[in-house]
Amino acid sequence: MTGRPLAVRQGPAPALAALAVAAVFCVAAAPAPARPAAAKGASSPAFRIPAAQRTTMKNGLQLLVLEQHAVPLVQMQLLVRSGSVSDPAGQDGVADMLARLLKRGTPGRTAAQFVEQVEFLGGTLDAEAGLERTRVAGEFAARDFEAGLALMAEMVQSPALRDDEFEKERGLVLADLEASLDEPERLASRAFDGWLFDGHPYGRPVEGTQRSVAGMKRSDVVAFHQAHFSPGNAVLALVGDVEVRKARQAAERLFGPWKKRSAAGSRPAAPVPVRGRRVLLIDKRDATQSQIRFGNLGVRRADPDLVPLTVVNTVLGSGFTSWLVDEIRVKRGLTYSIRSSIQPRRAAGSYLVSTFSKNATVVETIRRSIELMGRMRSGGLGEADLDKGRNYVSGLYPLRIESPESLAAEILDVEFYGLAPDHINRYQSDIRAVGLQAARAAALRYVPVDDLAIVVVGPAEELRGPLEELGPVTVRKAASIISGEP
Numbered sequence: 001m002t003g004r005p006l007a008v009r010q011g012p013a014p015a016l017a018a019l020a021v022a023a024v025f026c027v028a029a030a031p032a033p034a035r036p037a038a039a040k041g042a043s044s045p046a047f048r049i050p051a052a053q054r055t056t057m058k059n060g061l062q063l064l065v066l067e068q069h070a071v072p073l074v075q076m077q078l079l080v081r082s083g084s085v086s087d088p089a090g091q092d093g094v095a096d097m098l099a100r101l102l103k104r105g106t107p108g109r110t111a112a113q114f115v116e117q118v119e120f121l122g123g124t125l126d127a128e129a130g131l132e133r134t135r136v137a138g139e140f141a142a143r144d145f146e147a148g149l150a151l152m153a154e155m156v157q158s159p160a161l162r163d164d165e166f167e168k169e170r171g172l173v174l175a176d177l178e179a180s181l182d183e184p185e186r187l188a189s190r191a192f193d194g195w196l197f198d199g200h201p202y203g204r205p206v207e208g209t210q211r212s213v214a215g216m217k218r219s220d221v222v223a224f225h226q227a228h229f230s231p232g233n234a235v236l237a238l239v240g241d242v243e244v245r246k247a248r249q250a251a252e253r254l255f256g257p258w259k260k261r262s263a264a265g266s267r268p269a270a271p272v273p274v275r276g277r278r279v280l281l282i283d284k285r286d287a288t289q290s291q292i293r294f295g296n297l298g299v300r301r302a303d304p305d306l307v308p309l310t311v312v313n314t315v316l317g318s319g320f321t322s323w324l325v326d327e328i329r330v331k332r333g334l335t336y337s338i339r340s341s342i343q344p345r346r347a348a349g350s351y352l353v354s355t356f357s358k359n360a361t362v363v364e365t366i367r368r369s370i371e372l373m374g375r376m377r378s379g380g381l382g383e384a385d386l387d388k389g390r391n392y393v394s395g396l397y398p399l400r401i402e403s404p405e406s407l408a409a410e411i412l413d414v415e416f417y418g419l420a421p422d423h424i425n426r427y428q429s430d431i432r433a434v435g436l437q438a439a440r441a442a443a444l445r446y447v448p449v450d451d452l453a454i455v456v457v458g459p460a461e462e463l464r465g466p467l468e469e470l471g472p473v474t475v476r477k478a479a480s481i482i483s484g485e486p
Contacts, residue, residue, distance in 0.1 A: 047398055049424050052411050053244045057252060059260040060232030064411055065247040066239045068404060072142040074240035075404035076149055078156060079412045080134040082228035085201035085268050091216065093208020094224045097169060099129040101221060102136065102155045104165040111165055123148050129206055132346055133416060139405065142241035146250045153254040156229065166218045173213050177482045184457045187282060188291035191481050195280045196350055196453040200271040209484025233263035235415050239408040270347045273297040274453045277471030283460035284478050290362045290458030295352025296448035301344035301417040308434045308442040309342060314389040316340050316376050317353060323372050334365045346417065351446055359458055363466045376443045386436055394428040
C-alpha cells in the first residue's frame with residue numbers, strides 16, 4: 001500500500017522474529033497440480049498456499065484465517081477500505097492523522113499505557129494510511145493471540161483521539177514536512193504524483209500539506225473515523241499459529257460488538273493520462289545533482305495486463321541486470337541508481353522511471369532512458385531477456401510472501417482488489433506462461449515515450465533551458481510542494 005512505513009513498532013524477542021522468516025514454506029510446500037505451459041519456460045509453481053477460511057460476521061466484518069503452525073506467532077492485519085483519497089475536500093492528511101492517532105491511547109489507556117501493554121506482550125501493533133486504504137497490523141506470540149487481538153479491537157473501535165495527542169502528532173507532521181525540503185528524493189516523488197494525477201485524488205499527498213495540516217481539527221479526525229471505520233468497510237486477516245475455530249471465536253467476541261453502519265465510498269474515477277510531454281522543475285538552487293522522475297498512467301491492480309507488464313518492467317528497469325541499469329549506469333556512468341516501477345491501484349496506477357544525475361547530464365539521462373523505453377515499445381524484447389525476466393519474477397515471488405506478515409498482506413490484496421481466489425497459487429505459473437507476443441503488447445500499451453509527465457528537482461537557473469528540449473517547463477519553488485498553496 002502506498003503511504004508512510006509502519007514506523008513505531010514494539011518488537012517481539014529476536015528469536016521469535018527470526019523464526020518467522022521460514023514459516024510459510026515449512027507448511028506450504030506441497031506441489032500444485034500441473035498447469036498447461038503457454039510459453040517457453042513455463043512450469044508449475046513450486047509451492048501451494050492453502051486457502052484462507054472465510055467468515056462474514058453479523059456486523060459485516062470479513063474474517064480471513066490461514067493456519068500456519070510452524071512458528072508460534074500470529075500475524076493480524078485489519079484493512080479498512082478508505083485512505084487519503086477519502087479525505088474531505090481541503091482536509092488532506094486526515095486519514096493519515098487518524099492512523100497516527102489510533103495507537104495513541106484508548107478511553108481506558110493513555111498512549112504510554114497502550115504502548116507499555118504491547119511491549120509487555122512482546123508484540124507489535126501499528127497503523128498506517130495509504131492512498132486507498134488504512135492498515136492496522138500486529139504480531140504476537142500464539143499464547144498471547146487473544147490479548148493482542150483485544151488491543152487491536154480496542155484501538156480500531158474506540159481510539160481516544162485526545163486533544164493533546166492530536167496536537168503532538170500534528171506538530172510532528174508539520175516538522176516532517178518542513179524537513180522534507182532537504183530531501184530532494186522525497187520532494188521529487190511527492191511532486192511527481194501531483195504532476196501526473198493533477199486534480200485527481202491519487203495526486204493528494206497522504207500526509208497532507210502544511211496548509212491542510214495546520215488547519216486540521218481534532219473533530220475532522222473524529223468525523224473521518226465515524227464515517228469510514230465500520231465493520232462492513234473492513235477485512236481482518238489472521239495468519240499463523242492459531243486454529244480457525246479459536247480465531248473465529250476470538251474475532252466474534254472482540255469485533256462482534258463493533259456497531260454496524262454504512263461507510264462512505266472511496267473508489268475514485270479513472271484518472272486522465274498525460275498527453276505530450278510536460279516538465280515540472282522544482283527549483284533547488286544548492287543542488288549539485290538532480291532528482292528525476294518521469295512516466296505516465298499505468299495498469300490497474302486487477303488488470304490481467306499486470307502479469308506481462310511485470311515481466312517487461314523487470315527486463316527494462318527492475319533489478320541490477322536491467323536495460324536501464326546496464327546502459328545508464330554501467331556503460332554511460334550517468335547515475336548510480338536507476339529503476340522503472342509499476343505502481344498499480346484500483347482505478348489506475350502509474351509507470352515511472354526514478355533516478356538522479358549530475359545537473360550537466362540530466363537531459364542526457366532522460367533522453368537515453370526514453371530511447372531504451374522506445375526500444376522496448378518497438379519490439380526490442382527478445383526471448384533471452386524474456387526468459388530472464390520470467391525466471392526472476394517467478395523465483396522471487398515465494399521470497400516476497402514467505403513471512404506471515406507478507407502473506408497476510410498478499411491475502412488482503414487479493415480481497416481488496418478483487419483478484420482471482422487462486423491468485424497466489426497460480427501467480428508463478430502465470431508469470432512463466434507470459435509469451436513474447438503478450439509481453440510486447442503490454443510494453444506497447446503501458447511503457448510511455450511520447451506522453452510523459454517529467455519532474456526534476458534541481459537548480460532552475462541551470463536546468464530550465466536544457467529541459468525545454470523535452471517539453472514546456474513549469475518552474476515551482478520547493479516550498480510550494482509541501483505548502484498546499486496554489
